[in-house]
Every structure is written in C-alpha cells, then in structure tokens.
Amino acid sequence: MKALSHSVDSSIRLYLDSLWLEKGLADNTRQSYQRDLTHFARWLDEQGEDDLNAVTGQQVMAYLAWRHSANYSSRSTARLLSCLRGFYRFQLRENAISENPLAGIENPKLPRSLPKLLTESDVEALLSAPDVDDAVGLRDKAMLELLYACGLRVTELTQLTLPMLNLRQGVVRVLGKGSKERLVPLGEEAAYWLERYITSKRSELLAARPSEAVFPSTRGVAMTRQTFWYRIKHWARVAGIEKPLSPHTLRHAFATHLINHGADLRVVQLLLGHSDLSTTQIYTHVAQARMQSLHKMHHPRG
Structure with a gap:
C-alpha cells in the first residue's frame, strides 16, 4: 500500500x-x-x-x-x-485553508437503532454464571456485577485502579470520555462481590506482581477490553443466553432497567456520563417499546 x-x-x-x-x-x-x-x-x-x-x-x-x-x-x-x-x-x-470544503454538506439520515436488550432474567442468569470459587470466575463475577450496577463503558471498567474504589462509601470514581470524572454508586451487591474478590482472590491473579489494576488478567496486568468481551461471551454461553452481545450490552441493560423502574432520565444521564441528554433519550424508546409489547401481549384488547 x-x-x-x-x-x-x-x-x-x-x-x-x-x-x-x-x-x-x-x-x-x-x-x-x-x-x-x-x-x-x-x-x-x-x-x-x-x-x-x-x-x-x-x-x-x-x-x-x-x-x-x-x-x-x-x-x-x-x-x-x-x-x-x-x-x-x-x-x-490554523489558516492552512481559506474555505471549508465541508460547508453545506449534510450528514446522511441515520436509522434510529435501539440497543439489543437483555431482560432482567437474562442479566440474573449472566451474573450467576461464573464459578465464584475460582479466582478467574470470582474476578469475572465482580466485573459483571460492577458493570451492570454502574453502567460503565468497557474501557472504564478495565482501566479501574484500586484508588478509584471506595467500598466503605459505596462509590466508584470513573474516568470517562475526554478524561471527565464522575462518581457512581456501587450498590450493595456489587460492593459485596468486589470486596470478596479483592480480599480473597485478586492477589492470586497477581502472583506477587505489583499492580493497582482492580481487574488484572492471569498475566498480572490490566485486562484489555478485548479479553473482557471474550470472558462475557463465555459466560453468556454458560448461562444459555443466545442474544447477540455488543460492547455495551450490560450498559444498555443498566439504563433501560433503571428507566423501566421509574428512574429520572437526567439521573440516568449523569450515571452514564452522557454530555447530552438526547443521547440518553434512546432508552425511553426502549422502555416504550417494551410497554407496548406487554400491552399487546396481556391486554384483552391489545
């Protein structure tokens, strides 16, 4: 080339x-x-x-x-x-050009695509799949619980370090896009599995190698996003989930399930780290589609 x-x-x-x-x-x-x-x-x-x-x-x-x-x-x-x-x-x-060649050129119209949705029972099955008696299994369990509890992006999850966690106060400091920080509550379940993993199995994965990465790979270094998605697909197979998984599957589930249970859209926006509310609004469409489906299924005149 x-x-x-x-x-x-x-x-x-x-x-x-x-x-x-x-x-x-x-x-x-x-x-x-x-x-x-x-x-x-x-x-x-x-x-x-x-x-x-x-x-x-x-x-x-x-x-x-x-x-x-x-x-x-x-x-x-x-x-x-x-x-x-x-x-x-x-x-x-920079005064390298005098006219912008993109002036007057419009973006193509995009179809509004809704995220692939895991149901709450799908998520429960996925979170229950890892073997928590095994170091790798317990690490993966803690990662999945944290991802679903906080709606993190995969990169935000894999780049977490120990100083970013505050298990006593139940919050995680997340470094998002554009190096913007946000504090996200962990929830009791995620905090429990994180503490159990960190105190009992994390050192086993590190094998005395120094690292602040919360979730090291078996080589003792911070896990890559590609490795994590290999792991989540593995546990989806174990759980019998046949729906296609994307890098944002659990993030989508986090947002949709919050809105389904009555969460305010602006709160969800802050938790996800969206700079624009319009990005978050797609989840209201997911919730509406779900309600319409339930109405059609269960209402006598649906």
Whole structure:
C-alpha cells in the first residue's frame, strides 16, 4: 500500500495531536479518526489529488458517492463526516485553508437503532454464571456485577485502579470520555462481590506482581477490553443466553432497567456520563417499546 506524502501525514498527525491535547482524545477514537482521514487521503491520491488542503466540496461529494456505491453504512459515513468537519475546522483555525470544503454538506439520515436488550432474567442468569470459587470466575463475577450496577463503558471498567474504589462509601470514581470524572454508586451487591474478590482472590491473579489494576488478567496486568468481551461471551454461553452481545450490552441493560423502574432520565444521564441528554433519550424508546409489547401481549384488547 502506497504511503501518504509527508505533508499529508504531518497534517493528520498535527490535527490528532491537537485533539489529544485539547480534549483528551481516547486511543480508540484517535485510531478511528486516523483510519478515516488516511482512507480519505488515499482515495484522493488515487484521483490525482495529493494535498488535503486543496480539497473542494465537489471532491468530498464524489468521495461520499463512492462510499455509497461501495456499500459503506450511513452510520460509518456520518462518523467520517464528523471527523472531516473537525479536521477542516482545525485547518481553518490554523489558516492552512481559506474555505471549508465541508460547508453545506449534510450528514446522511441515520436509522434510529435501539440497543439489543437483555431482560432482567437474562442479566440474573449472566451474573450467576461464573464459578465464584475460582479466582478467574470470582474476578469475572465482580466485573459483571460492577458493570451492570454502574453502567460503565468497557474501557472504564478495565482501566479501574484500586484508588478509584471506595467500598466503605459505596462509590466508584470513573474516568470517562475526554478524561471527565464522575462518581457512581456501587450498590450493595456489587460492593459485596468486589470486596470478596479483592480480599480473597485478586492477589492470586497477581502472583506477587505489583499492580493497582482492580481487574488484572492471569498475566498480572490490566485486562484489555478485548479479553473482557471474550470472558462475557463465555459466560453468556454458560448461562444459555443466545442474544447477540455488543460492547455495551450490560450498559444498555443498566439504563433501560433503571428507566423501566421509574428512574429520572437526567439521573440516568449523569450515571452514564452522557454530555447530552438526547443521547440518553434512546432508552425511553426502549422502555416504550417494551410497554407496548406487554400491552399487546396481556391486554384483552391489545
């Protein structure tokens, strides 16, 4: 694969570095932005344009048309446009360009997708699956309980360190997107399993290796998000759950079950760490769909 020109590569890196400095860009997001910008730059190069700062709105539209013909999803294209908008706003701010080629280009309309939902009985089965007499099983049990009790993102869960837990007060300090901190209550059940795991089995996994990671792997280092999802899929099979699992399955269940039981939407927003209430509102649609389904099933005139 042909390498990008030095000027193009430097422009992309400078933009990503500025995002990291200004917004604390997460590694996963940075890699995603880098892939999108690199793909766009390579497509332009194939069209005979080797300068990102010389791009016109027509070229952007041609790239979007090519993506459509190549069957890219509207969701991935919307993410790409968000990335390009940020990149060219930065170029304007740095006086590298005089006009924004994204001006007037609208995002594709996205279908409103509802999260795949685990029922409360599904969650109970999943949480009961690990063998708590085993060090790995007890660690996984504590992770699942904490994930469901607090609605954490997987990365937030795997990056937890001991100083971020306060079992006496029953709260966890979470480092979310953009390095924003929030305090989330643990609940009695999660606090119980965390304390049991930390006092009895965590040292067994560490095998005398120093680490502040709450959930080390069997190698004694902080678990990766990929490893955790291998573990949760394993316990889903053990529990007999055949529904597809996504990286946010238990986070979705946490939010939906709270709203089903009458929680205020703004409280759920704070617990999830959403900066915009509209992001949280999707869970009201999940709850409404569930109510409609129950009404149709049980009402004599449903």
